[in-house]
Amino acid sequence: MRGNMIETLIGAIVLAAAAMFLVFAYGAADLPGGVGYDLTAKFNKIGSVKVGSDVRVSGITVGTVTNLELDPETFKAEVTITIGDEFLFSDDTTAAIASEGLLGGNFVELVPGGSPNLLVAGDYIEFTQDSVDIVQLLGRFIFSAKKAGAVSSPNQ
Numbered sequence: 248m249r250g251n252m253i254e255t256l257i258g259a260i261v262l263a264a265a266a267m268f269l270v271f272a273y274g275a276a277d278l279p280g281g282v283g284y285d286l287t288a289k290f291n292k293i294g295s296v297k298v299g300s301d302v303r304v305s306g307i308t309v310g311t312v313t314n315l316e317l318d319p320e321t322f323k324a325e326v327t328i329t330i331g332d333e334f335l336f337s338d339d340t341t342a343a344i345a346s347e348g349l350l351g352g353n354f355v356e357l358v359p360g361g362s363p364n365l366l367v368a369g370d371y372i373e374f375t376q377d378s379v380d381i382v383q384l385l386g387r388f389i390f391s392a393k394k395a396g397a398v399s400s401p402n403q
Contacts, residue, residue: 283310283331284368288342289323294353294378296344301354302328303345309334312355328355337362338370344378353378 293315302310314327330336339360344353357372366372 283329285313285327285329286336286366286368286370286372287325287327288355288372288375289318289321289325290342290344290375290377291323292344292377292380293324293326294344294346294380296326296353296355296378300352302330302357303354304334304357304359309357326355336360336366338364338366339374340366340372341374341376342372343376346379346381 296312296315298312298315300312301308302312310328310330312326313329314325316325316327317323318325326342328342336357337360339362341358341360343356343358345356346353360374
């Protein structure tokens with residue numbers, strides 16, 4: 248009987264510790280609580296943007312990417328983002344796919360405009376800029392440098 252009581256007590260301590268861990272992890276994860284409004288933007292290329300990627304303004308996170316779809320008519324990537332209610336953007340705001348760096352992922356960068364008219368839930372961001380493929384740019388630079396070196400050699 249005493250052995251069962253000790254096992255029960257240890258089990259209760261383990262469950263309490265697991266519950267505390269879950270509460271801590273949920274708070275630290277900074278998951279969107281559904282507070283905000285949705286906007287949509289269309290891009291030709293979105294790079295490595297995924298559901299859950301950041302939406303930033305001046306490097307500060309103001310929202311997240313909540314949905315990615317392919318428009319069957321235009322074959323453009325349709326990116327739905329959720330922006331915190333405390334952030335209001337004008338209807339001439341630009342959405343661009345930006346890169347964390349050479350090896351980093353991509354995120355959506357918003358560049359606020361100056362129009363007095365504001366975007367509301369469900370609106371499309373009209374002005375967009377696609378992702379830049381850094382590897383492709385480096386390849387072009389390297390091969391163009393080789394071509395230029397082959398045409399005008401300093402030894403000739």
